[in-house]
Amino acid sequence: MSNTQMADKDVLLDIFTRADLIMQSDRRFRKMIGAGQLQIVYYPVRGQEVVSAAMMAAINQDDYLVTIYRGLHDQLAKGIPSKDLWAEFAGKVTGTCKGKGGPMHITHPETGVMVTTGIVGSGIPIANGLGLASQLEKDNKVTVCCFGDGASNIGAFHEGLNMAQIWKLPVIFLCQNNHYGEHTHMRDTTGSKTIAQRGEGLGMRSVRVNGNDASEMYAAAKEAVDHARAGNGPTLIEAMTFRFHGHLLGDTSHYIPKEEMEQAREDDPMPILRQQLLDLQVSEADIAAIEAKNTATIDEAAQFALDSDYPPGDEYRIDVLDVEIAA
């Protein structure tokens, strides 16, 4: 991993603000689901906050994002208003997708969130289509496509990266490598040592970074974005990270050796980033203010989600085609 310079203070503050919103949102989701206030399948993102926050801090609101079922961090970092997002997670008619998509299928074009998929690897070919549109449109947008280490074993990864490379599409493939695909460790599923190596095998500019280090992650993101906007094509970023609460809520992480988990906790990006801010003379009070603001946002969003109505049942006949389906 590179020895990048520390990012600017305001960049780090921006990243922290997004990352803290993610961390608190994740915690709140887990709490509310645990308490039976929400009955949903939830893919925790605790541990991966900084990867996402730094990546999204390097792009604009109108750049595109394609992400996956484990997408809360990406969606929040990209800027979907918490109320809309919470309501969708809760299946309410006030949600981003009127409750039809749910957590695995968040779309919010206003903030560039175009697709969230539950099919491993499938977002990659779609991201190319967004990139192709930008290339034809000359709109200077980039598309960020998030997926996991496990996804790099599926065919769509290979086909998608190759097509992006030959057409020099402005797409950033962000592999959030948390070492596990469900309960299986990467070493048991992946013939190559790294995912970046696979990108190189496909002729693509590929980097491997400590995704938990805000400055390093941000620098890699920024470089990839500049590269893409300059018309030089895609980058594969393999961002090393970890997920602390298993594949989905309820998963006890029994398959993760104790030492590995302990090491990961030591590398927890959130306390590190917070300390970096303090080291940069950001005051404890300023940080606390950010945290409090995020808490308030979540309070409001969670309440909004709980208070909102479920959609009417026959909503299923709408949005299947461009015309309503007869009852």
Added chain:
Amino acid sequence: MSNTQMADKDVLLDIFTRADLIMQSDRRFRKMIGAGQLQIVYYPVRGQEVVSAAMMAAINQDDYLVTIYRGLHDQLAKGIPSKDLWAEFAGKVTGTCKGKGGPMHITHPETGVMVTTGIVGSGIPIANGLGLASQLEKDNKVTVCCFGDGASNIGAFHEGLNMAQIWKLPVIFLCQNNHYGEHTHMRDTTGSKTIAQRGEGLGMRSVRVNGNDASEMYAAAKEAVDHARAGNGPTLIEAMTFRFHGHLLGDTSHYIPKEEMEQAREDDPMPILRQQLLDLQVSEADIAAIEAKNTATIDEAAQFALDSDYPPGDEYRIDVLDVEIAA
């Protein structure tokens, strides 16, 4: 490409015998189709004889082969009796598959030819299954899986090579790189410079050789086979070659620049191999005898194919399931 030593004379003779049978068979197919004696879609193999002949010379009859629609050279080199093969190409009941499969779907377990597929890339995952069986069975067999340069762009290639690598399956992935997938040149479809590079990206032992050089190809094949039989896992061999008669018979190769075609003709493996034999003091008469024997084989096979009957129509109810389907 490596500077391999010249192979032994008897190895080269063996390779030549197979390659000449292929070359003559291909020529005869093109002639008979051109003359309207056979009405079939035919994928010419002229130019790729040596890749196949050298590969199959390095394995045993009971080793497995998985190949593709452009498979005549592989099937002959592997040892399918010409009569059975010709009859199948002609759709006759005396063919390897009773006329049900046809040229794109040759199976002949007696000589280890387990699958011929018309779906690009699909043989790769199946080859792994054969390799897995051998690994479990400890039968010391290897599986050779042939496909083209274009096939390396499809998802199944990626998934299949990765699985073979992590499980150390005794499979040799033989990419016969003839530069074109249908009418599209590799440079327009492939982000990497070589296919071997993709294998390396997947952590696999990968080599790129001049497939038109019998000795170099044989050495690479032998090494891969030894590696696999020793339990060390798969190899990707990218064998550089060319096809002289287009994607399928009737294709004028209009998309191939004249200079490229001329260069390829200069590199035609067949005259080169023949000259190598002469240089090794094999007499013109001995070579002519081999050629004549192959001609006789083909004469007999072609006549057999023409003379044989088509299967009865209601044969379609048999072999769908293990019981006959009611009319």
Added chain:
Amino acid sequence: MSDEKPQEIMFAQACNMAMARAMADDDKVILLGEDIADKEGGGVFKVTAGLSEKYGTDRVRSTPISEQAIVGAAVGSALVGYRPVAEIMLMNFITVAMDQLVNHAAKLRFMSGGQTSVPLTIRTTTGAGTGLGGQHSDMLEAWLAHVPGLKVVAASNPADAYGLLYSSIMDDNPVVFIENTPTYFTKGPAPAPDHVVPLGKASVPREGTDISLITYGRGVGASHAVAEKLAGEGISCEIIDLRTIAPFDEETVLKSVAKTRAAVVVHEAVKNFGTGAEISSRIHEELFSDLKAPVGRVGSGYAPVPFSPTIEKAWMFSEDDIEREVRKILG
């Protein structure tokens, strides 16, 4: 008469003209597929010939052999306003891209609550009878028809192909447009340049009173031949060409069968669990007591497509099968 327009065109040409027209009308129309640009010959069946020369290789792109990437690129660009037309060279190859088509193209409008839509067209071709064997001839429209959110279209003649493909490209829903390889080079009357055939509307190319033959694609020609033959015996067949297989035009079908009180559904696909089953069921459900006899079905046999011509012929739906079924139904 030298500057009059041609009176007849081939099916493949009609598809080519429909794409050319769509590209001229809307610069968001782009084409993707293997070998489709002119440098590579304008498609293996030349259906896209001349289009990259006219509209450039930015808009007409030869792709790697990567069907998931092809359909995915179509999905993504469609999400942001493009009207991609992706060619899947042969229908069997769609089996490697079903995820993109079914889980994404068909569902994203719904799952996004209508925020996005996926106005893509998949063109593909298939059809048995020419000795291409088990992996190059399958008719898989029944799968697609079962997927809510996908439209499935098949034309039976060049003019319809022209009008339907144009409508498919301009439709705001994902459409699979199925062409038929063995009839690519058959001719039919040329359509007017502004000819359009709306999706979802069947045609009645032959009126009759005794029985309705409900069909699409290559089944239409076969049904005409049988109708012609039976007319000589005083049996009057009405032919319904569905044109859009899903969602299909129930109104036209039911109106016809309400009149004739007998029907046979005809398609080239394997009969078991084919689209004919749905059409037959709908007719029974709506017109049970009006029917003279149960709705008949004609389709191909329960087997992969055989290679050898003798077996392929015996396996495949045929005019004889249609005639036999009509006679059976009419007692």
Added chain:
Amino acid sequence: MSDEKPQEIMFAQACNMAMARAMADDDKVILLGEDIADKEGGGVFKVTAGLSEKYGTDRVRSTPISEQAIVGAAVGSALVGYRPVAEIMLMNFITVAMDQLVNHAAKLRFMSGGQTSVPLTIRTTTGAGTGLGGQHSDMLEAWLAHVPGLKVVAASNPADAYGLLYSSIMDDNPVVFIENTPTYFTKGPAPAPDHVVPLGKASVPREGTDISLITYGRGVGASHAVAEKLAGEGISCEIIDLRTIAPFDEETVLKSVAKTRAAVVVHEAVKNFGTGAEISSRIHEELFSDLKAPVGRVGSGYAPVPFSPTIEKAWMFSEDDIEREVRKILG
């Protein structure tokens, strides 16, 4: 009573026991799938728990997320005498592996002229009603039923699951065995250890005289509930549990409907172009003049599976739908 065998077992457990039995009986039985070995938890739904500990990770292999490679490895090993059981975690994921299943597993016996066979089993699970949304709940059995050479099986209770899965593994044809996620942990009477349910044979778990409810999988439980309710009103429902969806047991179905002269086909899958259409068509074709009314069909709505519970419920097939359809048919 402590050493008596349990009287009831869960569905997931039944599947586990069937695999354990097959592995004990035949060392050519191997398992492949994501997370299926015990180190990874014995499968996300624990259906394969304990099997790698007992039979080793050579025979019970956790795989990469590579469904094409999984099914391909099953096809290849099946060709040379193994009986692989490949888990496709959820049925929607089969969309990335349709080529292996349809173009290869289903066709290789035929295309090889019977020289090879592909005795593999694909186990997969699915089912709506638990808020998993559009990409994790689809019932796609109609696609598979339309593919000549594939058998499609679904059990409605643990004992049948045990007997059917064992038969599927031992069958010499490729079989897709569809499990139902929402009912994995429901209990039913335990089967005897040597219990076998033959493929291709439907059961008649409830006899009746007024109408036949023809169904499978989760439709069976729902049909029982409706039959029970209607019995109170003197309406006597016979229930046919197909167990093998394709090829289905026409004899048992037709015998039942010949007796009751009325039928409703019930399934969880989307109604349009679903398996119910084929069954309905076959009944009409064979028993048209015996029927009191057209065969009814119950299935889920024409839409992707919705996430929100209110919409999901409205969309999904239900006991109310069955009851309404029965009343409609019986007039």
